[in-house]
Amino acid sequence: MKKTTTLGRRSELFNRGADAGLTLAAVGIMLFATVFPVLGNVLEAAHPEAVLESERASANAGGAIALRGSQFGENGTYALQLLGALNEYDLGAAKSDGDGRFALDIAIPGDVRPGAYQVVAIASDGDVIARLDVTLAAALPMAAEEHSEMDATSMDNMEEHQARADEISIARDRNGVEWGAIGLIIGAAGGLGIGLGRRQKAL
Amino acid sequence: MAESESHDRKGDAVTRDGTPWIEERLALPSLDYAIPSAANRWMYMLGGLTASFIVVLVLTGIYMGQFYNPTPTGAHDSVLYLITRAPLGDWVRSLHYWSAGAVVLTVTMHLIYVFWRRSYRKPREVTWWAGVAMAALLFLLLVTGTALRYDQEGFEALAHFVAGGNLTGAIGAFFTEGFTRSTTLLSRIFSLHTSVLPFALFGLMALHFWLIRHLGIHAEPGETSVFRRHAMRLGSVSLLAFALVGLLALFVPEGLGYPPVGGVEMTKPMWPVLWVYGLENLLGAWGMVLGPAVIFGFLALVPLADRSDGGRQIVAWVGAAIGLAVLALSLFAAFGPTQQHIGM
Numbered sequence: 001m002k003k004t005t006t007l008g009r010r011s012e013l014f015n016r017g018a019d020a021g022l023t024l025a026a027v028g029i030m031l032f033a034t035v036f037p038v039l040g041n042v043l044e045a046a047h048p049e050a051v052l053e054s055e056r057a058s059a060n061a062g063g064a065i066a067l068r069g070s071q072f073g074e075n076g077t078y079a080l081q082l083l084g085a086l087n088e089y090d091l092g093a094a095k096s097d098g099d100g101r102f103a104l105d106i107a108i109p110g111d112v113r114p115g116a117y118q119v120v121a122i123a124s125d126g127d128v129i130a131r132l133d134v135t136l137a138a139a140l141p142m143a144a145e146e147h148s149e150m151d152a153t154s155m156d157n158m159e160e161h162q163a164r165a166d167e168i169s170i171a172r173d174r175n176g177v178e179w180g181a182i183g184l185i186i187g188a189a190g191g192l193g194i195g196l197g198r199r200q201k202a203l
Numbered sequence: 204m205a206e207s208e209s210h211d212r213k214g215d216a217v218t219r220d221g222t223p224w225i226e227e228r229l230a231l232p233s234l235d236y237a238i239p240s241a242a243n244r245w246m247y248m249l250g251g252l253t254a255s256f257i258v259v260l261v262l263t264g265i266y267m268g269q270f271y272n273p274t275p276t277g278a279h280d281s282v283l284y285l286i287t288r289a290p291l292g293d294w295v296r297s298l299h300y301w302s303a304g305a306v307v308l309t310v311t312m313h314l315i316y317v318f319w320r321r322s323y324r325k326p327r328e329v330t331w332w333a334g335v336a337m338a339a340l341l342f343l344l345l346v347t348g349t350a351l352r353y354d355q356e357g358f359e360a361l362a363h364f365v366a367g368g369n370l371t372g373a374i375g376a377f378f379t380e381g382f383t384r385s386t387t388l389l390s391r392i393f394s395l396h397t398s399v400l401p402f403a404l405f406g407l408m409a410l411h412f413w414l415i416r417h418l419g420i421h422a423e424p425g426e427t428s429v430f431r432r433h434a435m436r437l438g439s440v441s442l443l444a445f446a447l448v449g450l451l452a453l454f455v456p457e458g459l460g461y462p463p464v465g466g467v468e469m470t471k472p473m474w475p476v477l478w479v480y481g482l483e484n485l486l487g488a489w490g491m492v493l494g495p496a497v498i499f500g501f502l503a504l505v506p507l508a509d510r511s512d513g514g515r516q517i518v519a520w521v522g523a524a525i526g527l528a529v530l531a532l533s534l535f536a537a538f539g540p541t542q543q544h545i546g547m
Contacts, residue, residue, distance in 0.1 A: 011223060011224070014224060015223075015224050018224050084280060085272065085277065085280035085281050085283065085284035085288075086280055086283055086287070086288075113280070114276065115276045115277055115279075115280045116272060116274060116276045116277030116280070135276050162464065163355055163461075163464035163466075163467045163469055164355060164460065164461040165355055165356075165460065165469040165470045165541070166460065166461070167458035167459060167460050167461075168283075168354075168458070168459055168460065168461055170283070170286055170287060170458070170459065171287070172286070172287075172293050172456060173287075174293070174294075178290065178291055178294070181291060182291065182449070182453060185449065186446050186449040186450060186453075187446075189442045189443070189445045189446040189449065190443060190446035192442050193438075193439045193440070193441070193442030193443035193445075193446060194439070195439075196435050196436075196438050196442065197435075197436065197439035197440075197443075199435060200432050200435035200436045200439060203429070203431065203432045203435070
């Protein structure tokens with residue numbers, strides 16, 4: 001009788017603690033949901049909203065794209081990069097005038113794989129402040145010949161015109177954190193599975 | 204007094220630390236309803252195991268969706284990006300692949316066992332039809348998922364959708380490039396794979412579970428257990444199976460073919476679809492339409508046909524014949540040469 005009463009009090013304390021914990025969690029989520037977007041907006045406002053445009057947002061590898069920039073900072077220098085899912089290329093720099101505008105032709109490297117890319121403008125502090133989606137097609141034959149060497153992750157443009165049923169040889173590098181995370185997930189699943197199995201037998 | 208308090212889950216006085224709060228808030232005592240103890244046998248857990256793997260597929264699919272670019276110009280590169288750059292991307296993708304294989308295995312065994320035990324009979328016809336419809340959706344999810352790889356095999360799968368769509372006219376118009384000019388077929392297949400088919404699957408799963416809860420499973424009367432124990436056992440088996448699949452994904456990662464080239468057929472599909480490939484070897488492109496239609500059509504008719512001794516015999520023989528044909532066609536496709544089916 002005495003033991004039950006003590007346990008009952010402890011459980012009541014646990015119940016109150018759990019209710020208080022849930023209340024705190026709800027308030028925390030509310031505050032986070034309110035503050036987080038505002039904070040994001042403040043951080044984003046460190047740079048003005050710049051715009052990259054092009055009449056024709058597509059080109060062949062080895063070709064060129066006429067690029068226009070507006071709403072950049074006055075008389076600034078911005079690095080331009082071509083970002084693909086697998087590779088990135090430096091495209092030089094753009095200098096804005098007193099109105100924050102620039103116009104230039106950017107040369108697309110000849111060894112770029114066909115696909116979807118982004119041209120990005122990067123401020124001196126390393127922040128990407130404008131993006132333009134571009135679609136690049138395979139190099140025309142002349143341009144492709146000038147770029148016969150490809151890097152390890154790209155496949156030869158010429159080979160892409162021949163169908164292949166086999167698989168690409170992919171270098172699968174996994175860092176220590178990834179190994180740890182995978183080990184933890186598999187280990188936790190296995191351990192929990194064994195634990196649940198033992199507990200259900202006891203029921 | 205002490206005894207009554209120790210069993211009073213609704214009252215304020217509770218006797219065990221921790222557990223009562225969770226039990227009350229999550230209504231866990233409602234899991235303690237009686238079920239046949241047969242439910243805890245391995246063969247009765249295949250459906251639940253399938254559901255567990257579907258959860259893994261959904262979670263890994265959501266993760267992969269953050270990196271996938273469903274456009275012909277970006278798809279292949281984005282899959283390569285997922286494998287080589289995205290954190291855990293290679294493992295998560297392989298987990299998705301192996302879980303899909305596991306689902307095919309468990310759902311097929313579940314279907315065969317239910318068929319064998321004739322559990323589709325009154326009053327469980329709708330439970331069976333919901334299950335057959337889910338199996339068809341899983342088959343569609345498998346082939347649409349293959350197309351999303353957008354390597355040579357994926358591209359050929361996409362070309363088969365187009366060919367099938369053209370063969371079936373208005374019914375298959377969705378699968379043709381001419382359906383709309385506003386977006387690509389690959390984007391629509393992506394949408395089908397990640398939203399339309401999963402939503403339909405979840406709806407049918409809800410119906411299936413509802414019917415099982417209220418009509419019960421088909422088992423001989425005898426010893427009873429409680430559902431909570433079954434859920435824990437299923438959870439245990441599911442977690443161990445997940446750990447196994449996780450190891451497979453780690454040590455046998457899924458590959459990716461070269462970027463696709465149109466106009467040729469040179470790959471064979473994943474093993475669960477090999478029987479369709481074998482049928483195409485015999486019937487041409489119509490094989491991919493007629494094969495699934497005959498199998499799922501037969502499965503849908505089973506509860507209606509098996510209502511007499513004669514009907515039972517017919518269903519059993521036709522079922523066995525179809526099973527053997529699927530096996531033979533799979534072997535024929537696996538060991539035979541690659542063939543052109545759709546005149547790409």
